[in-house]
Amino acid sequence: MIKTKEFGELKLISCINMRKLGGYEKLRNLFKSHNINYEIYSLSSKPGRFGGGKVFEASNNKIIISSYSHAITPRIKKVGVYVHYLYILSKQDFEKIKDNLPSRQCK
Secondary structure, eight states: OEEETTTEEEEEEEEEOHHHHTSHHHHHHHHHHTTOOOEEEEEOOOOOOTTOEEEEEETTSEEEEEEEEEEOOSSOSSSOEEEEEEEEEEHHHHHHHGGGSOEEOOO
8 A cells, every 4th residue: 555645545456567568558559449548647757677567546446557668769879768657547447458467476
């Protein structure tokens, strides 16, 4: 259980393997193929492990998927940039896709 300003207390449901899934682009395609409406927040670049992803349940019946994407921008050729994305969708919509998300061990 973690506390956040925006979503109150969040309960960790599972971890997803973003590397097996193929990154955030594939995640968005998964939402699209199931006609899922979602909000996306791109947080400022910060270090994180590529391939990670955690699924949280918010108290307001929403599911939050946090993922890291690793990208090398044209401006910064030498350094990989980690971008942290938050996807917010309804619990009902999450039920449609949860079997398609490759899970991994939570630490």
